[in-house]
Amino acid sequence: MNIKYIKRYLATKIGSKITVIYYGSRNHKERYQGYLWKLYNNVFIIKLLTGEIKSFTYIDILTKNIQIYI
Numbered sequence: 300m301n302i303k304y305i306k307r308y309l310a311t312k313i314g315s316k317i318t319v320i321y322y323g324s325r326n327h328k329e330r331y332q333g334y335l336w337k338l339y340n341n342v343f344i345i346k347l348l349t350g351e352i353k354s355f356t357y358i359d360i361l362t363k364n365i366q367i368y369i
Contacts, residue, residue: 302357309335309343317345318368319355335369 313335321329333347342354359365 300361302361305357305360306338309338312369313338315369319345319353320366320368321355321359322364322366 315335317333317335319331321331323329331345331347331353333345333349333353335343336346336352337344342356345353345355347353355365360367
């Protein structure tokens with residue numbers, strides 16, 4: 300898997316419901332649910348169900364700092 304593949308895959312899923320699990324330090328885990336909103340060169344934006352906006356990098360997926368479920 301590489302960044303180009305991730306970008307192409309996410310581009311086909313814009314507007315889809317998405318769940319992101321973020322793995323932080325010291326086994327801290329956060330879960331976000333929302334919709335894949337926008338894609339940029341280095342980041343993708345998720346609009347959460349609560350109305351907040353979160354951004355993540357494609358490298359987060361490669362390094363397994365986050366997991367996404369669409």
